[in-house]
Amino acid sequence: MALCEIIMSALKRIFHWGPLIALFIIKSITFSTLYMTSMFLPPLGSLWGCFNHIVFLSLVGCTLYNFFMAMFGGPGFVHFGWKPAKEENLKFLQYCTFCEGYKAPRAHHCRKCKRCVMKMDHHCPWINTCCGHKNHAHFTFFLFCAVCGCCHATVLLIIGLYRAFHLSWYFYYGDREHLVYLTLYPLVCTVFSLGLAIGVVIAVGGLFLIQMKIILKNETSIENWIVTKALSRARPEKQKFIYPYSLGWWQNLQEVFPLPKGDGLTWPVVKGCSQYTLTMEQLCLDLLN
Structure with a gap:
């Protein structure tokens, strides 16, 4: 019975507009970046391409890990009926x-x-719980990794779009092996993901600075x-x-x-x-x- 309650509580926690939108943003930026990068900087094409993918996927993994730890770990709650010893x-x-x-x-x-x-900071809709004593570190790490990952994605997406819009130049004078071809649907998804990444850097970056200020x-x-x-x-x-x-x-x-x-x-x-x-x-x- 206890296991069923834990599972139901976890499902209720994640199936909420906040976590679902956050996961959608992470998924969109990640897939668009990997799709774009695989054309002009494939992971098996060079040592630099392999290193780039390892760094980017590590940032995505750290973002998801701290996101789920902050969400499912929770802030820590005061027991019902608590009172001081004296x-x-x-x-x-x-x-x-x-x-x-x-x-x-x-x-x-x-x-x-x-x-x-416990030590309540605020209720965060993106993790569908409060940021408090027990999950403050994971929440802050989540913000930091998300901003770093989106900065990385922004650079890669801008480079990819530049190469796609200057396809003829790269075809005749540049690197023909790593041309970036974008049809309408991938182009729309890429531009949309770039907008999301820049938005995360600005909005989440601001929240991260606020969190660090109060932590210090x-x-x-x-x-x-x-x-x-x-x-x-x-x-x-x-x-x-x-x-x-x-x-x-x-x-x-x-x-x-x-x-x-x-x-x-x-x-x-x-x-x-x-x-x-x-x-x-x-x-x-x-x-x-």
């Missing part, structure tokens, strides 16, 4: 009526996942908003807000890569702060709102 700490935490438990530090409730997510600060997108509000909130002169989780960029990086550290419920904090420094700030902001 009763006196309950007053520092928000109560989640949906999960019938307290929100652990850095956790937030996702209405789409219907669970409290050991924040999440939600915490960034909380910190902005906390810094602008009026408070006594001697009472300065200190973000408790920023341990220095190198240690912040190690908190996520290569794999996340900790149990997702307790966190290392800077000197002078406690596990509940940020949750108390959240409660103050809730009262102000």
